[in-house]
Amino acid sequence: MSRMSAAERRPVLIEAGVRVIAREGIAGASTRAIVAEAGMSLASFHYAFESREAFLDELTASVVARESQAVLPLPEAGGDMREVVEAGLVRYLDHLRADPAHEQAMLELTQHALRAPERHPLAVAQYRRYADLAEEALTLAAERAGATWRVPVPEVASVLIAFSDGITLNWLVHRDDRAALAAARAAADALSRMAAPR
Amino acid sequence: MSRMSAAERRPVLIEAGVRVIAREGIAGASTRAIVAEAGMSLASFHYAFESREAFLDELTASVVARESQAVLPLPEAGGDMREVVEAGLVRYLDHLRADPAHEQAMLELTQHALRAPERHPLAVAQYRRYADLAEEALTLAAERAGATWRVPVPEVASVLIAFSDGITLNWLVHRDDRAALAAARAAADALSRMAAPR
DNA sequence: CGCGAACTGGGACACTCGTCCCAGTTCGAC
DNA sequence: GTCGAACTGGGACGAGTGTCCCAGTTCGCG
Structure with a gap:
């Protein structure tokens, strides 16, 4: 994955997360599945988000907002x-x-x-x-x-x-x-x- | 666990499963959590049910029936x-x-x-x-x-x-x-x- | 009583999971 | 150009998962 700041990365991961959850459900939305969907490496995920739970919380908030x-x-x-x-x-x-x-x-x-x-x-x-x-x-x-x-x-x-x-x-x-x-x-x-x- | 036929065991496990799911959700209903709730050993689970999915299917059917x-x-x-x-x-x-x-x-x-x-x-x-x-x-x-x-x-x-x-x-x-x-x-x-x- | 089938517990397996670490790379600021 | 911070990939970790195996125990039936 080309270089990208954590701030830019977050929405990209969230979009990927939404797609994965729609396809496979929350249970299928592992950190690995999400980064695969987003086309980045696992380390980037925890560089951008503290934890999977924090990620899901932000995803929920973001998806609800729009x-x-x-x-x-x-x-x-x-x-x-x-x-x-x-x-x-x-x-x-x-x-x-x-x-x-x-x-x-x-x-x-x-x-x-x-x-x-x-x-x-x-x-x-x-x-x-x-x-x-x-x-x-x-x-x-x-x-x-x-x-x-x-x-x-x-x-x-x-x-x-x-x-x-x-x-x-x-x-x-x-x-x-x-x-x-x-x-x-x-x-x-x-x-x-x-x-x-x- | 005292001796018990597979046929008797199934409803007992299902009851335990219902309690676990109510408390922790499906995600928390691991085979180990279920047998712990039922007070039996892990082997008994797969002696009574082919797989966790088959168990959940039967649980759903049984719970719906009543x-x-x-x-x-x-x-x-x-x-x-x-x-x-x-x-x-x-x-x-x-x-x-x-x-x-x-x-x-x-x-x-x-x-x-x-x-x-x-x-x-x-x-x-x-x-x-x-x-x-x-x-x-x-x-x-x-x-x-x-x-x-x-x-x-x-x-x-x-x-x-x-x-x-x-x-x-x-x-x-x-x-x-x-x-x-x-x-x-x-x-x-x-x-x-x-x-x-x- | 004996014997075969039914059932038991415990341990092991292969795998996936979230998370972390770390040596490298790349960038912007000076 | 240099330097420090930001970011990267890959590998590793420990824990938890479903499932399986197997040597033992216990039962019902003859």
Whole structure:
């Protein structure tokens, strides 16, 4: 590997790590597998990162930070709240179908963070980010639909995230687009009932 | 370890395996950790099971097979469909709160099964079992509420499972009972709208 | 009682893992 | 150009892994 500063190396390793985890899971993401994917030597890894755990923590944080293209911007669908929310969920489903490995990797990172108490804040931060995105999307949706949320937006967002997670997990198991769409429709229905026309 | 036939040993090892996975995750469920938990020697493990993977497969199947106390029987709540479904979900939440490690273990087993194509059928079977339970519960709920499902029950079940999964995952991250209840209420609302009074 | 099959414990194997070390190379600053 | 710091590759380490082997023990059956 040509010369490269530790600071430049970190993002390269993280990209490689994301690819390996998507392909093989966290269990398969050994330091050796990661440096092989990145095309560098093992020593470079521990020159750039203190440990594999520290690497995984930074990877999680970094991948979560840019988790935004999935839902936003909302597709420009008109209609009432139900339709707008459903369009948003359908858009998310498209994203999921386009890159299932990525979403599966996110799930695995969550579970990995859940396993050790000292990593729990990472999982919370991950979901904090999801919540921010969801709130933004929901506010936008209310604007589009000309409605207001009767329930505080953060609470609506929390329900939206729970629904998306469940739909994701089920789609990963069955790869059943119809079922996912049906669930998305039901979710949109439930969510839209937390809003009232303005 | 006192003398024991391979056939008797298998369930004992599986119980031990479930405890280890709940405590330490699949990654921590080494053959040595499992036999230590079961109080037997390493050789007994491979006398009873061909390999660790075969063991995990059988463990998954066995644990899924008896996954039923969580939802059924439905608590005897009267009321309309929304109330009955909500009561069922609340009951599931109680079960989740009582033994989070178990639900987390189930999630990990699903993801483990999703990782290798040859184990994918196991994940599907796991969800097939969930679907059966959900269908049973939904049919019972319709009876209780004196209503009928306007949508085929299997489809309602699939939505119910997606919602429960999502609520579970989010509760495992945040341990936020209020948020889980809010999501359960929203889910019950959406589901009940797939039924009509008889 | 005897005998063959079933089961046992302990040790060993080949391997992978995260991490570390160290002698070399390459760079930027002076 | 020199020099010190930054970076490199390769090899080694100790620990942990799944699996296997084998000499012993124990049991049920005849």
